[in-house]
Amino acid sequence: MVDRRSFLRNSAAGLALGLTPALRGQDGKPVASAPPPKARTVVKRPLGKTGVTLPVVSMGVMNADNPNLVRAALEGGIVHFDTAHGYMRGRNEEMLGEVFKGVKRERFVLATKVVATGGDRATGLFTADTKPEAFIETFHLSLKRLQMDHVDILYLHNVTKREAVLFEPILKALQQLKKEGKTRFIGVSTHGNEPEVIRAAAESKVYDVVLTAYNYRQAHHAEVKAACCEAVKAGLGIVAMKTQAGGRFSRGQAAPVNMKAALKWALQDPCITTAIPGFTTFDQLAEDLTVMENLALTEGEKLDLSGAAKATGLYCQQCATCLPQCPQGLPIPDLMRGYMYAAGYHNLLQAKDLVHSLALPESPCAACGTCAVGCVQGFEVRPRIEELMSLRTLQDAFLV
Numbered sequence: 058m059v060d061r062r063s064f065l066r067n068s069a070a071g072l073a074l075g076l077t078p079a080l081r082g083q084d085g086k087p088v089a090s091a092p093p094p095k096a097r098t099v100v101k102r103p104l105g106k107t108g109v110t111l112p113v114v115s116m117g118v119m120n121a122d123n124p125n126l127v128r129a130a131l132e133g134g135i136v137h138f139d140t141a142h143g144y145m146r147g148r149n150e151e152m153l154g155e156v157f158k159g160v161k162r163e164r165f166v167l168a169t170k171v172v173a174t175g176g177d178r179a180t181g182l183f184t185a186d187t188k189p190e191a192f193i194e195t196f197h198l199s200l201k202r203l204q205m206d207h208v209d210i211l212y213l214h215n216v217t218k219r220e221a222v223l224f225e226p227i228l229k230a231l232q233q234l235k236k237e238g239k240t241r242f243i244g245v246s247t248h249g250n251e252p253e254v255i256r257a258a259a260e261s262k263v264y265d266v267v268l269t270a271y272n273y274r275q276a277h278h279a280e281v282k283a284a285c286c287e288a289v290k291a292g293l294g295i296v297a298m299k300t301q302a303g304g305r306f307s308r309g310q311a312a313p314v315n316m317k318a319a320l321k322w323a324l325q326d327p328c329i330t331t332a333i334p335g336f337t338t339f340d341q342l343a344e345d346l347t348v349m350e351n352l353a354l355t356e357g358e359k360l361d362l363s364g365a366a367k368a369t370g371l372y373c374q375q376c377a378t379c380l381p382q383c384p385q386g387l388p389i390p391d392l393m394r395g396y397m398y399a400a401g402y403h404n405l406l407q408a409k410d411l412v413h414s415l416a417l418p419e420s421p422c423a424a425c426g427t428c429a430v431g432c433v434q435g436f437e438v439r440p441r442i443e444e445l446m447s448l449r450t451l452q453d454a455f456l457v
Contacts, residue, residue, distance in 0.1 A: 098209050099134055099349045102330045105294030107242050107265050109166060109209070111137050113324050114329070114349045117298060118153060119144045120234075120404045127156045129339060130163060139268070139296070139333045141170035141214060142199045145406065150202035158204055168210035168296075168342035169203070170246055170268075171196050173227050178388055178415070181218040181250075189230035196234065210266050211240035217250040222257035232263060238360070242266055249375025249390060251279070252284035259291040271297035271329065273322045273362050274372050276433075285328040295330040297323050303371030303401040314365050317344050318358035325352060335402065369435045371401040379438065382430045387421055389430065391440060396441045399448065409448040421446065 113139035116130045122145065122263055127138065137219060140149050150169060157165060172195075175186035196211060211234060222245055244266030247254040251269045253415045256328040258264040267288055275281055285295045294354040301316050316334070323332050335341050354362075373393035391411065399408035421442065422428065428439035 059105060075413070089143045097134070097350055100324075100352060101292070102327070103291065104242075104296075104330045105265060106292040109242075109294075111166065112349050113331050113352070113428060114320070114345050115139065115296070115331045115333045117335035119147055119407070120335045120337050120402050122148070122152065123337075124156045124340065126337070126342065127153065129154075130342055131160070133342065134349060135346075136164070137166040137168070137296075137331055137333070138161055139168045139170075139298075141212075142195055143172065143410065147198075148203055148412065150199055154202055154204035158340060166209045167203070167205070168203045168266075168268075169196075169199050169208050169363050170212040170214035171199065172214045173221075173224070176221065178391070179386070181216065182220050183224045183227065187224065187227065189226045191323070192227055192230050193234065195262060196239070200239065207239050207241065209241045210244050211235075211242075212244040212246045212266070212268055214246050215233060216245055216247055216254060218275075219253050219257040219260075220252055223261055228261065228263055244268060244296075244422040246298070249377070249392060252280045255281075255295075256283040256388055257287050259293055262291075264293060268296045268333075270299040270375075271323050271326075271332075272293075272300050272302040272372065273366055274302040274370060274374075276374055276376070282326060282328070285326065289328045294330045295328055297329045299372065300332045300334055302365075305398045314370075315358060315361035316341065317348060318354060318361050319365075320345065320348050321352050321354050321358065322362055324348065325354070371397045373397065373436070374434060378433055379430045384425060385421055385428060387417070387442070388415055389442075391415060392442050392445060393436060393438075396445050405448060405451075406453065408445065409453075412445060412449060417446075418448075 101110050102113060103110050112134060114135065116127070116135050116139065118127065118138055118140045121127065130138075140153055142150065153167070157167070168278065169255070171192055173187050173192050174185060175188060175191070176183040200206065200208070211231065213227060213231060234240050235243050242265035244264055245254060246260050246268035248270050255267050255269060258267050269281065269285070271281060271285070288295060301314055301319045303314070320332060320334055323329060334345055336345055373390055375390045375394070377390055379389045380386075393416070395408045395411040398404045398411065422439050430438045432438055
């Protein structure tokens with residue numbers, strides 16, 4: 058395992074930053090040192106028409122609770138950091154606020170995400186109960202946690218419908234915050250129905266950035282890719298998330314997905330500006346930093362991804378074909394995403410918070426003798442739901 062000190066001492070990133078100590082002889086006097094290391098060549102891409110250029114690898118901070126890991130990422134060459142209002146119930150933003158407190162603002166690009174409440178979860182549409190004032194107030198709390206007067210990107214978080222992307226009250230709130238200088242750019246994030254959301258963002262001529270699920274397991278990847286390229290031509294920047302597709306083939310499996318290969322795969326698409334893998338260890342950080350310099354997939358990595366694509370996995374496509382099959386009308390795609398948080402990311406608190414937000418009965422599957430849902434990916438839906446529901450009985454202290 059690599060800690061921060063050894064990461065900075067041994068990584069190519071640390072060498073490139075001149076962090077190695079001067080060489081000294083037995084008498085303590087400096088001696089001629091070896092030639093300086095060759096400068097790193099980091100792949101960078103423009104973020105649409107924002108004027109910002111980013112390394113292709115950024116940091117998704119959702120699952121990270123170690124401020125030293127964030128500092129090491131910054132020192133290693135990562136520029137863009139992605140968080141959200143709800144991550145770790147606000148502690149994620151608070152941690153970043155402490156990390157960046159003494160850092161020059163031009164050294165990093167920070168994004169946060171806010172959910173517009175009051176919508177109809179079943180349809181994915183906003184309603185008259187969706188108040189822009191509440192959205193703005195929530196964002197102001199995020200700024201307070203971050204100890205900043207502005208962020209670089211503010212996303213309308215987790216929408217799946219064109220109508221939600223173009224919902225005028227929230228769109229005006231986003232534009233107001235941008236005009237006030239509270240955010241440099243505005244964006245929208247989506248876990249499902251990505252092509253529709255991406256195209257709506259381009260149609261709006263208001264959004265600057267789209268954060269979208271994008272990975273080798275997406276059955277509709279060709280359409281997602283086409284929508285991304287259309288959006289880039291319209292001037293939007295595209296940030297990829299869920300690039301590791303859940304991280305594991307199944308819960309408890311010792312051998313995870315080849316994370317490096319999955320990340321490289323997503324970045325083969327030149328329409329993707331950057332990806333936000335959610336690394337949580339110094340080993341994972343060091344691995345991801347190598348991707349910044351070389352996006353080429355090895356033959357072994359291609360074989361790994363080919364085999365992984367055939368496994369059931371943890372990543373839900375959010376296709377929603379299961380919804381009409383469930384007699385109880387359960388929000389199965391949301392529940393499967395929560396299961397991925399728990400089983401793939403080991404982020405039990407985030408999974409519990411998602412379950413809590415769904416306001417489900419104590420035993421949502423109890424009324425059915427057998428499960429009528431046939432998942433197109435082969436997920437055993439009922440056992441996953443029942444396992445996920447067990448989180449509600451656990452004290453938060455056991456989940457962090």
